[in-house]
Amino acid sequence: MAMLFRTHLRLARTSIKENRTRSFLTCLGIAIGIASIILILSLTGSIADLISGEIKDIGANLIVVRPSTTKDSVTSIVEELTASSSFQKSNLSLSDVQAISELDNVAAVTPIAVSANTITVEDNTVPSTTILGTSPEFNSIEPLTLKAGTFITDKNKTNSVVIGHTLSLLLFNSTNTVGKTITFRDRKFIIVGILEKIDQPINFDNVDFDNALIMDAETMAELVDSIQIQQINVKVTTTNALASTAEDINNTLVKNNSGDTNFTVNYGDAITHPASTLLDIISKMLALVAGISLVVGGIGVMNIMLVSVAERNHEIGIRKAVGASSRNILMQFIFESLILSIFGGFMGIILGYVLAFLVSVITPFTPFISWEIVAITFLTSLAIGIIFGTYPALKAASKDPIESLRHYR
C-alpha cells in the first residue's frame, strides 16, 4: 500500500508537470482563495492582538460595560450599516455611571461617549470632529501620555478640553496649543492638554484619540441633545473582586433600567472581542467572499480534473487492461487533484502573508502569524482537493476498459 502511495504520487507529479501551465493556473485559483483567507485572518488576528496587548498594558482590573443590541439578527446589522449615524442607540446613561461608582470595590469609573460635531476655531468651523465625552477619572483608569498641559480635572471640567495630536495640527497647524480656545455649541473651552501621538486607531475604547477632542461627559450632555454612551470603563480595587463586582454592576444596571438587560458586562479576555461591530461584520463578509473564491478555485480543480480524465481515457483503458483496479485509478486521480490543491494552498499561504506584510506597511496593522492559521488553511486546501477531486476520479474509475481502449486517437 505504501508503495502504491509513492507510485501514485510520482504519477500525479509527472502528469502535473506535463501540463505545467494548466496546472499552475489551477493552483493559482486555489492560491487566491487561500491568500484572501490568510489575509483576513491575519488582519483580524492582528486587531485582536492589538487590543489584548493594550488591555495588558492597562492592567487586569478592568471591567467594561457596553450596550448591546440584538446583533445576531440580520435586520439590525443592515440598520447599523445603513444608518446615517454609525453609533447605535445606547441604553446606558450617566446615571448608570453614577450608580456604578457607588458600588464596593470600584476604584474608578468613566463613561466613553462619542459624537461627531461641528466646532469653531478662530472663526473657522470644522465639521465632524470626533468629540469624546468622558470624566476626569478616565486618566486614572487608562493614563494617556500628554505632550503638554494636563488632563481635565474635576475643578476645570466645565470649560476645559484636551485634544489629540493630529486634531491639534489640523486646527492650529501646531501642537503648541495649550491655552488656546475653541467654541463648541456657542460655549468657549480652553485647551488644557495635548495628547502625545498614539497612532492606535483600533483599541478597546473604539476611539481614535489622535483625532479626538476630549471633554467632560456631563458638560457634553448639557450641550448635545442626547448623549450616546458607547462604553463604561470600570476599574476595580483588586483582581480578586472582578467577578463579584461584574455581578454587582449587572444587578445595579438591571435595577436602574427597570429590568432592561440590553447591555454586556465584560472583563478579562472577553474585552478583546473587536470593539466595533462594524469591523466584525466587515471581516465576516470578507471571509465569506474569500470562501466563495475558494469554492470557485475548487470548481477550477474539478474542471481541470474532468478535462484530464477525458484526455486520458485511452490511458485509463490501458491501465485497466494491464491490471489496474477501479480503486487504483480512483487513487491516481484523487492524488492528482490533492497535489494541485495542496500546492495551491502553499502558494496561497505565501501570497497571503506577502499581501499581509504589504498591507502592514501602509496601515497600523502588524501581520499576525500563527500556526493555527497555517494549519487551518492547509486543511482547507486538503479538503478542497478531496471534495472537488472525488467526482472526476470516480468518473475515471468507473470507465469501461473496453470502451476506453476503443478511444484510439
Add this chain to the structure above:
Amino acid sequence: MDENIVIKLKGLTKRYGYGDTESFALKDFDLTIKRGEFIMIMGPSGCGKTTLLNIIGLLDRATDGEYILNGEDVASISAARRAKLRAKKIGFIFQNFNLIEDLPIIENVALPLVYVGQPRTVRLKNASDALHRFHLGEREYYLPSQLSGGQQQRVAIARAIVGHPEIILADEPTGNLDSRSSNIVMEELKAIHEEGNTIIMVTHNPALTAYATRVINMLDGQIDTDIKTVSDQNLPQPISVKIKKKKQNKRRKK
C-alpha cells in the same frame, strides 16, 4: 483435474440487447485450452473473436456460462479480483499497440508490475530485461511516438510478458504492421511460445496459422472448425512448471 488445463469455457454466452434487438456475440461456446498451446482464432468480422478474447482476458463478462481459469471459477468474481487476476495472469497485445504516449517505453513495460505491487527498482530492472530481449535496450527512455510500428508492438509484447502471465492474448497484433515488421513480431511470439507460454491470438491473416499449434475458425459466436497441428504431448512446457512437477513427484514418492 488435468493440471495442464489453463482455461476451460463451458456454455459461454454473450448476449447484447433484449427482445427484438437481441443478438449473440457468443452462443454456448465450449473451449478447453492447455498449457503451451498457441491458438489462432480466425473468422469473419463480427463472429465474436474479440468478445471471446475480452472475456478470456477478464475485461468483459459473459452473460451466461462457466469460465475456469487455472482451476478458479472466475465467471462471477468481483471487479477488483478480476483486476488482480488481469495483473497477475494475463498479458494483452493489441492491434494498435495501446502504449501510454506520455510515458517512456520502459515505464510502459513496467506498468503491469505496478499493479502487482512490485517495488520500483524491481519493476524497472524487469522491464529493462524484457526490452533488452526485444533489442530495444538502447531505447528505454524513448517515447512510443519515437519508435516505428514494429518497435512499438515489440514494446507491447515486452509489456505482456514482463509479469510472467499464464496466458498471452493477442488481438490482431500484426494488423497495423507491414510484412517485414509483421514477420519480426511473429518470430518473437514464436520464441515466447517455445518457452512454454500459452498464446491466444486473433487474426485475419491465414498465412500466420503456420505459427500456431491449433487453429480455431469461428462463425456466428460458435466454433466452426478446430484443428490441432501439434499433439498435446509435444507442446512446450515452461521451466517453472517442470520444476513444480518434479517437486510434486518427489513429494508423492515420499
